[in-house]
């Protein structure tokens with residue numbers, strides 16, 4: 581079986597492009613060289629497609645139509661390889677290297693062809709998610725180390741989104757600038773400078789399920805602010821770990837000054853400067869402070885009709901989450917409401933995020949969201965609700981005070 585797989589691979593290091601007789605060869609590091617080769621009579625099996633660059637390796641004979649294009653493509657990651665790459669120690673290194681070489685080659689071949697590039701990333705992301713699912717913690721740590729020293733990493737790091745998360749210029753992966761790459765898609769902000777390949781990968785990664793969830797989360801929060809402003813006159817609102825508070829761009833209530841106090845709190849002074857500069861005109865107040873101050877009762881911001889936090893609990897331990905939820909509850913006025921968001925387990929990008937972005941979220945189940953409320957006295961609670969955003973990647977916990 582293994583020999584069969586390996587013999588498949590002997591044919592895999594060239595591809596045929598739509599340019600007649602133009603063939604790209606790939607070295608062991610996945611670096612492409614252009615070459616001329618007779619289009620017929622070769623011992624290698626290939627056939628040209630009229631409109632797309634086709635990888636002719638017989639890596640996996642199964643084909644799937646690309647969802648958006650109907651273009652038939654060979655699949656790069658064989659299920660059996662994945663299983664072996666994870667579960668058979670004697671074969672693990674070989675199969676993992678084959679997978680990574682294949683991904684690096686495909687990324688370069690696909691540059692310029694959006695459909696193929698997206699398919700390559702799709703397959704790689706799903707494969708890494710599956711590996712993560714199958715692997716023990718030690719095996720996954722080993723995968724991370726090996727992937728990061730493989731040339732595929734420098735290719736995906738041409739994407740500014742992947743690279744910024746990995747490099748963490750503000751000390752953690754999900755800083756507010758990074759989230760602006762995600763929100764920028766809806767706001768039609770220009771993409772950050774990058775190579776042509778980097779821009780294509782950026783186009784893919786900022787559309788993937790986790791960023792889709794983050795955009796849906798922002799829309800949800802904006803609607804929530806509008807709703808509370810419909811129900812009460814000039815409600816006071818607090819956002820904890822507010823980042824750039826981009827939800828205000830979607831909130832009619834904020835723009836029309838139908839909110840009372842709107843306080844944005846974040847540990848990052850640069851983010852708070854931006855919020856003051858851009859949204860001070862809507863009456864937004866800023867507070868540079870770490871949640872540590874809240875957790876140790878060293879910060880009194882007042883009382884609020886709505887207190888919410890998005891993009892923070894995914895990094896907090898359960899003990900800190902419980903404590904912070906209890907403190908947020910204590911900041912509510914009567915009938916006030918707190919909302920916290922967290923990623924649900926199972927997001928498709930998880931393996932890619934952990935390996936190439938070094939972005940490690942704590943995923944939480946419905947049960948764990950409710951567990952966060954367990955230090956709030958039961959008699960003070962009017963109701964608890966849980967709901968997920970439209971993509972089912974992010975869950976919201978809402979607790980209403982009596």
Ligand SMILES: C[S@@+](CC[C@H](N)C(=O)[O-])C[C@H]1O[C@@H](n2cnc3c(N)ncnc32)[C@H](O)[C@@H]1O
Pocket residue numbers: 752754755756759820821822823824825826845846847848851869870871872889890891892
């Ligand atoms: C993923 S961003 C979310 C920003 C915003 N809430 C959103 O959803 O777009 C996480 C934010 O948490 C802030 N943050 C991280 N650790 C913090 C802490 N200990 N105290 C306060 N803010 C913190 C970061 O500065 C960053 O702006």
